[in-house]
Amino acid sequence: MSEILNIIAVGLLLGGVYSLVSVGLNLIFGVIRIVNFAQGEFVMLGMYGAFAAQVALHMDPYVAVVLVTPALFLLGAVVYAVILRPLGGEPMMQIFATFGLLMVLQNVILAVSGGAAYSVDSVLSSRSVSIGPLQFGLVRVVALTASSVVAAGLGLYLKLSLQGKAIRAVAQDRKAAQLMGIDVERVYTITFGVGAALAGLAGCLLSPLYTMSPQIGTNFILPAFAVVVLGGLGSVLGAYVGGFIVGLTEALAGYYIDPSLKDAVLFLMFIIVLIVRPSGLFGHAGAEEVGLREQS
Amino acid sequence: MSKADRLRAWAKPRGVPTFAFELPINLAVLATLAALVWAFRADGFSLNILAGAFLFAGLATSWNIVGGFCGQFSLGHSVFFATGAYTTANLYLKFHVSPWLALVPSAFLSAGIAVAVSWPVFRLRGPFFAFATMAFTEVLLSLAMYFDSVTGGSRGVSVPFRAGFANMIFRDRLSYAVLMLGFLAVSLIVLSAIARSRLGYRLQAIRDNEDAARAAGIDVLREKLVAMALSAALTGIGGALFLMYVRVADPPTLFSLFDVGVKMALITLIGGIGTIYGPLLGALFVVVLENFLRAELGGSIPGGNLIVLGFILIGTALFLRRGIYGALTGLVARFAGKPT
Amino acid sequence: MSAFLQIDGVSKQFGGLRAVDQVAFSVEAGELVCLIGANGAGKTTLFNLLTGQLAPSAGRILFEGRDVSRHAPDRRARLGFGRTFQISQTLTSMSVLENGMVGAFLHHRSIKAAADAAALALELVGLGPRASDRAGALTLGERRRLEVARALAMEPRIVLLDEVMAGLNQTEVTEIVDLVRRLNGQGLTFLVIEHNLKVVRAFSRRVIVLNRGALLAEGRAEEVLNDPAVIESYIGRRRS
Numbered sequence: 001m002s003e004i005l006n007i008i009a010v011g012l013l014l015g016g017v018y019s020l021v022s023v024g025l026n027l028i029f030g031v032i033r034i035v036n037f038a039q040g041e042f043v044m045l046g047m048y049g050a051f052a053a054q055v056a057l058h059m060d061p062y063v064a065v066v067l068v069t070p071a072l073f074l075l076g077a078v079v080y081a082v083i084l085r086p087l088g089g090e091p092m093m094q095i096f097a098t099f100g101l102l103m104v105l106q107n108v109i110l111a112v113s114g115g116a117a118y119s120v121d122s123v124l125s126s127r128s129v130s131i132g133p134l135q136f137g138l139v140r141v142v143a144l145t146a147s148s149v150v151a152a153g154l155g156l157y158l159k160l161s162l163q164g165k166a167i168r169a170v171a172q173d174r175k176a177a178q179l180m181g182i183d184v185e186r187v188y189t190i191t192f193g194v195g196a197a198l199a200g201l202a203g204c205l206l207s208p209l210y211t212m213s214p215q216i217g218t219n220f221i222l223p224a225f226a227v228v229v230l231g232g233l234g235s236v237l238g239a240y241v242g243g244f245i246v247g248l249t250e251a252l253a254g255y256y257i258d259p260s261l262k263d264a265v266l267f268l269m270f271i272i273v274l275i276v277r278p279s280g281l282f283g284h285a286g287a288e289e290v291g292l293r294e295q296s
Numbered sequence: 297m298s299k300a301d302r303l304r305a306w307a308k309p310r311g312v313p314t315f316a317f318e319l320p321i322n323l324a325v326l327a328t329l330a331a332l333v334w335a336f337r338a339d340g341f342s343l344n345i346l347a348g349a350f351l352f353a354g355l356a357t358s359w360n361i362v363g364g365f366c367g368q369f370s371l372g373h374s375v376f377f378a379t380g381a382y383t384t385a386n387l388y389l390k391f392h393v394s395p396w397l398a399l400v401p402s403a404f405l406s407a408g409i410a411v412a413v414s415w416p417v418f419r420l421r422g423p424f425f426a427f428a429t430m431a432f433t434e435v436l437l438s439l440a441m442y443f444d445s446v447t448g449g450s451r452g453v454s455v456p457f458r459a460g461f462a463n464m465i466f467r468d469r470l471s472y473a474v475l476m477l478g479f480l481a482v483s484l485i486v487l488s489a490i491a492r493s494r495l496g497y498r499l500q501a502i503r504d505n506e507d508a509a510r511a512a513g514i515d516v517l518r519e520k521l522v523a524m525a526l527s528a529a530l531t532g533i534g535g536a537l538f539l540m541y542v543r544v545a546d547p548p549t550l551f552s553l554f555d556v557g558v559k560m561a562l563i564t565l566i567g568g569i570g571t572i573y574g575p576l577l578g579a580l581f582v583v584v585l586e587n588f589l590r591a592e593l594g595g596s597i598p599g600g601n602l603i604v605l606g607f608i609l610i611g612t613a614l615f616l617r618r619g620i621y622g623a624l625t626g627l628v629a630r631f632a633g634k635p636t
Numbered sequence: 637m638s639a640f641l642q643i644d645g646v647s648k649q650f651g652g653l654r655a656v657d658q659v660a661f662s663v664e665a666g667e668l669v670c671l672i673g674a675n676g677a678g679k680t681t682l683f684n685l686l687t688g689q690l691a692p693s694a695g696r697i698l699f700e701g702r703d704v705s706r707h708a709p710d711r712r713a714r715l716g717f718g719r720t721f722q723i724s725q726t727l728t729s730m731s732v733l734e735n736g737m738v739g740a741f742l743h744h745r746s747i748k749a750a751a752d753a754a755a756l757a758l759e760l761v762g763l764g765p766r767a768s769d770r771a772g773a774l775t776l777g778e779r780r781r782l783e784v785a786r787a788l789a790m791e792p793r794i795v796l797l798d799e800v801m802a803g804l805n806q807t808e809v810t811e812i813v814d815l816v817r818r819l820n821g822q823g824l825t826f827l828v829i830e831h832n833l834k835v836v837r838a839f840s841r842r843v844i845v846l847n848r849g850a851l852l853a854e855g856r857a858e859e860v861l862n863d864p865a866v867i868e869s870y871i872g873r874r875r876s
Contacts, residue, residue, distance in 0.1 A: 035423035086614055091422045092369055096565050097613040099558060103606030107599030115598050214599075222434060225427050264438035267431040274428050275416045309748040310733060310755055311768055494741045494750070501727055501738045508725035511687070513713035513742040513790060570729075 002133045009134050011251030012244060016144025017206060019243025021220050022227035023150055024198030026239035029228055031171040031191045034084060035091065037098040039224060040217030041105040042072055042196045046203020047212050048109055051120050061122050062142070065204045069197045076196025080189050102217070110214040120207040139208045146205050150198065151240040158236065167191055226270040315492040318572070322488050325573065326481050333473050343469035347541065349583035350476035351534060352563055354483040356575030358530035359560040361487060364570035365496060366523045367503025369422070372413070372429030373531050374557035375436050376406040378550035380532025381539035382446060385453045388463075395464040395540050399533050406532025407525040414524045418517055433551055440547040452546030455539065464540045472541055479537055480576070483530050488572055490526065499523050503570075531560075562605070566612050568621030577620045640665040640825060641794060646695035646705075648681050648849075655681040657849040658695065663794070668816070668826045670836045670857070673846035674870045679829050680722075682846065683798055686827070687719050688712045700793070714742065718792030720783040722799045728772035732763055735771050735782055739789035750789075757789040761815055777808030784815065794825040801832050813838050833861065845869070 025039045046068050053064035083101065087093045127138040158164035169177040170187045178184050210216060223246055231242025246266060253265035307317035329350070336342040355377070362368045380402040387398040417428040440447045447453060459467050466472055490496045498519050501509040506516055539545055550556070559582075567578020585608075586601050593600030616623055641663040648656040656678045663669050673679050684690040686697065688709035697705045704712055713719075718739075727735050736754030737747075744750040758764050761781040766774065771782060780800050787795055797816070801809050813835060820826055830836050836843060836857055843860045845853040847869040853860050860866055 035426065083610060083614065092367075092569075093613040093617065095369060095423065095426060096562070097610050099562070100606045100609030100611075100613065103554075103602050103609065107602040107606065110599035111597045111603065222430065226431070229424070229427070258442070260442055261438055264435045264442075267435045267438075270431050271417070271428055271435070274420060274424060274431075310751040312733065312737070312747055312751050314747045492747065494745060494747075497730075497734065497738055497741060497750075500730060504727040504729050505725045507709075508721070508727060508786075509738070510708070510710040511713055511719050511721070511725075512739045512786060513710050514738075515710050 006134060007251050007255050008248065009136065011248035013136065013140040013144055013247070014250055015244030015247025016140065016147045017202075017209075017243075018223055018227050018246050019151065019240050020143055020147035020202040020205065021199065022224040022231075022239050022243055023147065023154060023236070024195035024202070025224045026228045026231070026233070026236065027154070027198065028192055028195035030233045030235070031167055032084075032188050033091075034094050034192075035098065036192075036195070037095065037221065038079075038101040038105060038217075039195070039199055040219070040221035041102050042076070042199035042217075043203040043206075043220050044109065044212075044214065044217035045075070045105065046072060046200035047120070047207040047210070047216065048113075048118070048203075049200065050204045050207040051118050051212060054120055061120050061204050061207045062124070065201060068200045068204045072200030073193040073197035077189050077193035079196070080192035084192070085185060085188070106214050106217060113214065115214075118212045119210075120212070122208040124208065137209075139206075143205050143209075146201075147240065147243065150201070151236055154198075155236040163190075223266070226266060229270060230273050313492055315489050318488040318492050319485070322481075322484050322572075325576070326477070326484065329477055329480070330474075333470070333477060336473075337470050340469045343473045345584060345587050347469065347473045347476045348587075349579050350473065350480045351538060351541070352559065352583055353576045353579035354476070354480040355531055355534045355556075356560045356563040356567065356579050357480070357483040357487050358527045358534065360564050360569065360571075360575050361490060361499075361527040361530075362520075362523045363561055364564055364574070365491065365503065366499040366520060368418070368520060368524070369426045369561070370414075370429045370524075370527075371426050371553065371557050371561065372432045373528070373560055374551045374553060375413070375433055376410055376528040376531040377535035377538070377556050378436070378440065378547065379406045379409055379528075380535030381545060381550050382440075382453065383532070384536035385455060385539055386446060389453070389455065394462045395536065396462070399536055402532045402536045403529035406535075407529040410524045410528030411521050415517075415521060418520050430553065430557075433553055433557060437547055437551040440551060447547055450546060452544055452549070453539070454544040457543065464537075465543070475537060476541075479534060482533070484572070484576065486526065486530060490523075491572055495519065495522065500570075562609055564619075566608060566616075566619055568619030571619070571621045574619050574621040577624075581620060640667075640700060641827070642696075642698040643682075643686075644696040644698060646682070646685060646692045646697060648678075648685060648690060649693040655849050656685065656692075659846070659849070659851050660695075661844055661851065661854060663825060663827055665825055666820070666823050668820045668828065668839055668841045670839055670841065670843045671827065671829045671846065672831070672833070672836055672843060673852070676848075677846040677869070678849040679846055680798075681849075683796065683829050686796060687717065713790065716791075716793030717796060718787030718790050718794070719796040720780065720787060720798055720800050722802065724776065724779040724783060726771045726774070726779045726782050726786075728770070730771055731767070732769050732771050732774070732782060733758065733767040736785050736789045739786035742790045753791075754785075754789050757785040760788055760819070761785045762811070777804050777811070780804065780808075780812065781815070784812075788819075792824070794827065795819075797826065797828045797830075799829055799831055801830065801835055809835060837861065 021043055024042070025036065028034055028036050028039070049068035049071060050061035050064045053059040053067055054061065079101065083097050084094060087097055122139065124138045124142060128135050129138055129141055158168055166182045166187055169180065169182060170184050174184055227242040227246050228239055230245055231238030231240070249266055249269060250262050254262040257265060307314060333346060336346065359370070359373055362370050383402040383405050384395050384398040387393040387401065388395050413432050417425060420428055441449055457465060459465050498509065498514050501512065501514060502516055502519060509516055535550065563578040563582050564575045566582060567576065568574025582605070586605065589601035589604055612619065643659055643661050645658045645660050646656060647654060647658050659682060671679055671682065681690065685692050688707050688711070691706050696703055699715060704715065727738060733751065733754055736757050737750040739757070740750040740753035744753055755767060758767055761784050763778060763781055763785060766778065774782060800812060816826060828839070840857045843855065843857045844851065845860055845866050852869060853863050853866050
């Protein structure tokens with residue numbers, strides 16, 4: 001009995017990680033309809049940012065968040081303005097451009113770090129918390145909490161604030177939003193910046209968990225997209241829940257089927273959802289067509 | 297009509313080129329490349345580079361069928377590459393079938409897998425389709441690592457060196473360069489035949505506007521599957537040739553998203569997506585550049601060659617959408633005084 | 637014996653909304669029928685049912701006796717349905733001639749045959765001189781005509797026009813009206829959705845009026861357009 005509880009616990013904690021990593025991607029994809037293949041690299045940069053802050057300023061990664069997140073917001077906004085804005089409406093070119101960005105970011109870090117593997121220490125690193133027969137690593141619990149807080153915060157922001165409503169308006173109907181006086185490109189720039197910042201935040205909070213290498217970004221991008229698609233584009237709640245679905249699936253598949261096949265199971269599930277319900281579990285039916293169809 | 301006019305009307309009715317028009321151009325291009333090989337026949341290092349360039353030119357040309365002409369951005373072509381490699385390897389190693397003969401089942405199996413995998417996924421548009429193909433690559437990579445009796449798992453599959461034409465194993469680099477040129481030739485001619493045919497027009501219509509294509513009576517799914525099957529078959533052959541060339545490969549190498557799947561797309565874009573000769577130009581440019589960068593920067597700046605490639609990719613997407621081929625034809629048109 | 641195109645008690649329901657309500661009429665071979673109705677009357681839904689974009693919730697659509705109600709758009713095209721789109725869907729990367737060829741390939745295999753057939757279709761709509769221009773460079777009126785040409789190159793048995801006059805200036809409208817009249821005179825069947833009542837009057841044939849998804853009136857243009865019920869559906873009742 002405690003075995004399955006353990007697996008579920010592992011799955012939920014994994015889910016927390018995936019939710020955190022995917023919330024930025026969900027925002028970008030849901031609003032701007034850009035396939036940002038470089039999103040995993042933003043997470044990676046968050047991690048390396050935490051490392052740099054620790055080495056240079058002796059900051060704990062949880063403190064470094066204050067530096068890393070705004071830095072990544074800036075990077076995101078610049079990337080959008082310079083590279084992606086000119087490519088509006090050409091998904092194939094956007095895919096190429098973000099892939100190019102992925103290659104540049106990954107290999108710049110490789111060149112700078114010389115391929116050495118780094119790790120980050122935190123005050124919370126080896127601490128754990130016990131509930132009943134189960135033990136939870138504190139860092140993972142913090143990640144889970146953070147993802148919940150971020151998801152809730154983002155959801156409320158989008159729903160209640162004026163800027164958030166503008167973002168939702170643009171996501172639903174770009175032209176109508178323009179007619180209402182919303183500066184669509186500004187919204188896009190900010191959204192992309194926020195998406196990058198959230199990825200950086202995730203990287204920072206997760207940095208004590210992983211041994212960093214420049215390629216670590218690619219470990220995140222596919223599960224992140226799986227989460228976004230499963231949960232439903234543009235739905236903050238959907239991506240949040242999607243993270244847990246992915247985490248639980250991975251944990252259960254790893255235990256009951258075969259650890260080396262857990263990726264296969266996960267992606268098979270992802271493909272099936274894509275085919276059967278492309279708008280995801282929480283998205284509106286047809287959400288996946290918005291932005292891909294001419295709206296005039 | 298004069299004789300020249302009649303000839304032109306036969307090869308280019310109403311200014312639209314036919315395969316009869318294109319084939320001689322293909323052959324001329326291939327002859328030029330053959331001359332290039334001959335010029336370097338004594339230089340093993342250069343022959344190596346040329347072989348690699350021709351292989352990727354052939355692969356990119358085959359990707360262009362679905363990616364460029366049909367507009368379906370497949371990131372999953374490494375699956376077909378790996379299928380061809382493993383089919384040929386297993387037939388050769390376990391059943392002693394000559395790799396030349398094994399190319400046929402390799403092509404068919406790759407095509408079959410392509411149809412099976414794409415059929416449920418083709419209803420997805422744009423980026424969703426791309427992601428589904430990426431996901432399929434990951435699934436099949438996992439399975440390939442798991443079923444190590446077929447693939448050799450993480451140890452990989454290795455082909456012992458036993459030189460002989462029947463084994464497709466050669467001592468000299470010149471033979472490999474010629475082999476890869478032969479593969480490129482097949483790819484190029486197949487692409488030309490498709491481009492200058494009813495299938496080619498239908499694929500382009502699907503790329504430009506699926507609804508309009510349907511209204512014109514085109515069975516969109518069927519045409520996409522045909523394109524995918526042809527593309528996968530050629531890619532599978534390329535994979536088989538690759539394996540016989542390097543003689544040892546593991547699943548992460550063959551299924552590699554970046555080194556195989558994305559690279560085919562990257563090369564096609566840089567060269568000129570949706571054109572017949574674009575992928576070839578892209579491959580020559582990228583492979584030669586990569587080798588140059590690896591030699592110059594590889595030691596001092598790890599990953600330096602990929603940084604440059606990444607910037608080229610971004611730059612091409614932003615400024616040179618029509619690729620090298622498009623830029624060249626644009627220049628020629630401007631010199632000829634025609635409006636571009 | 638059923639008519640050329642028979643719409644048999646067709647309905648389309650979207651959840652609680654009945655967009656098309658038991659509409660029944662028929663089109664004979666060689667006719668030019670106009671389908672009109674105020675906004676929201678169900679014209680577009682009915683049109684989508686005819687082209688195969690949607691399947692009816694009830695009723696049947698029969699073409700030359702064959703039940704095509706659930707046929708996909710490309711299958712209907714192969715049976716002889718030609719159609720244009722309200723938002724022009726030309727193939728912008730290809731030339732004008734090549735756009736026509738895509739239609740011509742339905743009945744021709746070789747490039748030469750398709751190119752010749754397409755050129756003929758372009759001549760019919762007056763786009764002959766533009767054959768080698770890129771389709772993306774055409775004006776709106778020319779793109780509308782190109783869509784008609786592509787449909788014609790398919791050698792259709794019936795042509796469905798969806799608000800083909802929308803956004804065109806007076807000259808362009810006259811051009812297309814003349815074109816449609818000419819082709820109809822040669823025996824091609826047309827079903828035309830039209831908003832522009834002047835055009836409907838100019839065609840001066842059988843008119844079918846939809847209101848709130850149901851058939852309101854049917855008859856010759858002059859009668860129908862003066863029918864008080866029809867006028868009311870467009871403008872509303874006079875408050876005295």
